[in-house]
Amino acid sequence: TAMLTLGEEPPLPCRGLVLVDVAPRLETKGVRRVIEFMRRHPDGFDSLDQVQDAVAAYNPTRKAPSNSQGLRKNLRQDANGRLHWHWDPAFLDHAVIPEADEGMFGRARLNRAANRLKLPILLIRGHHSDVLSEAGAQELLALVPHAKYRVIGQAGHMVAGDRNNIFTGAVLDFLQHLDPQCIHIRSTDRRLTP
Template sequence: MSVPSITEPRLDSVACASPAGLHRMAYWEWGDPDNDRVLLCVHGLTRTGRDFDLLAQALQHDYRVVCPDVVGRGRSDWLINPAGYVVPQYVADMVTLIARLAPARLDWVGTSMGGLIGLGLAGAAVASPLMRPGRDAWGLGGAPDIPWGRMVFNDIGPALNLDGLARIGAYVGQDLRFASFQQAVDYVQSVSQGFGPHDAAGWAALTEHVFHEQDGQWVKHYDLRIAQPFALQTPEAMTAAEALLWQAWDHLPMPVLVVRGAQSDLLLADTAQQMIRRNPHARCVEFQGVGHAPTLRADEQVAAVREFLLAP
């Protein structure tokens, strides 16, 4: 029996752990909840799982599509200690979510930060059997044996351009308040030119889940303290992290698609080419007129990702 299309996702949550205690991570879900073929879509630094609405609608008959709000964003809890707003904590949260979903096959779409989380998770999963031979997959020891299918890295890679990082860092922690939703839309459009061209409805859709109304004003729908660990990155720490990410990238065994905005200031063309050279399972598609990052809302972007994920 075919599953009917839905235009609004289901909202659920999972309890995750940090050194400070438990927190709730919300996730949006499309498609048949009994489908054990899962597509996990993870958003960028200040965004939410609702960024993937159009992609999820296009794939809901093929997957159980799950789009979490990473902790500190959207409908998820905020962390007690902002030092936890880092990739290792996000990876741990995704492990908890994947254990809840128990997929027979897991595909991944990660935009910007979501791609780094996926790379960290896949790298840990690849290394785990070497470090912990013979450990049970979902039992009392070891990292989960994640049944990877395919991965999509949306405008992200192991090496990040510092100019692009500085541009993002300039606005992440700003406490801005707007008197109307349209003013919030105008602001999102002003700092997100890299998203490429969108009509008025598109910009409204890209705003409605990252701003919310509070006491008559429209404020950012994320914990502004996510900027704190972002600002504390030293050149030495970034160099060490880049080396680890390249090591993980080089050993990814699954088919990989790198999606790049042709004018991206975060994933440079040279880096994307190096990614393809270093991993024989990877290929790249670029979209003209787009920077950081393709929103996966345009028909050609959705089609490219869908074609890759559903290829034999």
């Protein structure tokens, strides 16, 4: 969506773009796996433990957090107290598996939009991602040669969840280069301070 908005519309007041494990060329099998994960549990969960089990089933190599409370930021609670993923389930009605170059997120359209991007860009890819391959990342970098590129080791498609401190550090470094006055990074905890 960001690639299309910034590559097809008149210039917007954006100073940079961070793309996380996404590019015009995505791997069909990985995208299908994400959509299938998102479609599971349409009735929600009874507890955070059930949520943690669902995440572990999707990503068995990811170390389970010692405290499942951190998962709450990804959830909403309904009137009956059941926990649901924070995304709108109607979104999945429009989810596209990139098997053909058609629809809103067709590869040719995304390539054209990416090729028009002039603002600073950071592409972050999880080393073990099954959604964005190295070949897909390199295709984007050929379209946007000024983009910066970071591969986060020991991370899959859920880069921020798998390696949050390293992911946050990469984003903060990118922002710092955009405008050193924009943020101040505390070296001990890397929190943003105005």
